[in-house]
Amino acid sequence: MASTNSSTENPAKVQSPEPEEQTPFQENQTQIEADDSAFSDYDDTGSQASSTQSLSSSILEHVYANGRRYHRRSAEEDQQYLVPSDETELDRLDMMHHLTLLVLGGELHKAPLVGDPHNVLDCGTGTGIWALDFGSMHPGSKVVGVDLAPNQPGWVYPNVVFETDDLEKPWTYKKNHFDYIHSRHTTPGGYVEIAEHSMNYAQCDDGSVPADSVLLKHVDLFMKAMDKLGVNARGLDGKFIRQHLETAGFVDIKTYTYKVPVGPWPKSKNFKYMGAVCAEITKTGAEAYGMMAMTRLLEMPEEEVREMFTGVYKTIMGREQHPYYLHWQIVARKPEAQA
Template sequence: MPNYPPRESSLHPTYPTSMAGFIHSNEPIEANESDWEIFSDYSSASEAGSNLSVASSIRDYVYENGRRYHRYGDEGKYILPNDETEQDRLDLIHHVFLMILGGELHLAPVGNPKNVLDCGTGTGIWALDFGEQHPESTVTGVDLSPIQPVWSVPNVRFDVDDLEKEWVWPQDHFDFIHIRCICNGIRDYQQLINQAFTHTNPGGWVELTEFSFEIVSNDGTLVPNTALAQYFDTLVNAYKRVGQVFPCPKMMRESMENAGFVDIVEKTFNTPWGPWPKNEKLREIGTNMALVGSAGFEAYALAAMTRALGMDLMEAKDLCHRAHMDVLNRNIHVMNPTYFLYGRKPE
């Protein structure tokens, strides 16, 4: 077996275990009144691996608004881009989740699962990290876009497929199914969870993670005339027109219960946006979320606003830019609820 160099994306900084404690707290976050500046020790994902896994014949994309989008399956179903800028954003979001979870890749008590499925794998960074940590596991990452590394570690493979179509894997097969930030590409969430239940091995676990499409402020610094508030009002209006699923703990829990999952655990973490929190670790998360927003506001909005609302491209871009400036404004203190749920398939 040849010696492969370590993946750059696996060289995460050490995350103190105390970070995981923040997920249990809904207490107001205290703002930092001292001077601040943007910072990040983030490194993007890179190369290296061992087995060819993604066919090149489906790399046929749509170019719109200066961004690249997928064409596979129902064109336009997933309304976010898949270009290099978006891939960097997805890897940075993965970094944020590691900070939120104290360096852990998941919350479910999965042990050492034999077969693992990562739904909406994106760049494949979660699947690759899990595969490296669990060499005894076989990890499959699936996504609409073939943007994963062409070469991966021996126990990780990537498939291109539409998760809303009938799943091709065996029933009762996966010991752990990881589903994170997938609502932008799903129109029937219950059907997704039903299929996850069918293909989970009895005793296996499914974990769901989603950002809310609402932002909150505990101190009233987010007012209706801010560009940030206007951005979310416009975005939600556009997403309603394209049939977007809006995640919330009640909907996610009910979907799991309806499918048949038991021992469901639900946790919510208020993710700060911007480097305004006084707490050092929360400030680092907020700062990274501000960096996410530099590309994220346009990623979420451009296609939706121009397609569904008929907005002029420059008008949509201007709204995205002004909303991001609000996130960088130390006098506007906003948080984005982030939902974590996991449950077990009965024996």
């Protein structure tokens, strides 16, 4: 399940010296060098996506729109989840897991776990691939994966279970139950690790992304759609998440920041492969995140949105523009109960 990395090199991240504070903010400041050659090993437009066996949801209702299947969160149609839950999306989620392993140099997490934590919760488990990988590597842990829809495999390891639930509703788990999760219910002394990335995938260090780029247009429209939902996607970064963890009382907070190239434009072999995988994810990811949001929330015609998505992918594969986004792994510890 979990891929192994024979090399300890992780080109996406360069840790700077820790500043003089108890909770250092570590950030990669290295500029990725672009490949100026005309030939690329990743010009092929064929699919590199992985496949996954999923449970067809016969117990939950779905909505079909724009040629995609969406999970319905309630009886009202306007409460459906904005991201699809069909096979195309499940393949993309598995590919995203592969990309995250590349970013982290083959690691599943950055939290300094010792041995097998007793109770582990994977929030928004998706296809369940992270939970299965973690359960395989930590046979002494009980891993619970929770998601809105039962899109996980029909077979699991003995120490892994999947539950269908909405994590935004009141939790039924006992307080201080989990040793490692993305929640305040973590047991005292346990760790929380939040993996998040910037919604702006068109960041650039060398000025190759012009002001009229379709990439920037896409980012701007997506941000406006999120504004309609009251979500401040523009303000999402590692420092924002860290501040909320501090407010919740977590300690020993560390932020790991990575640059992830979008497209096979880098010169480095490792970065080039990472960018090619990211481009494959973007092929369906742009539609997954943006189609319902832009057609419903911004009332854009479906044809116009699809044309923009096509332009995004062509621009990414063209390698003339050198975009990237930032990925954060934020690790924090819940303090021990005071005597």
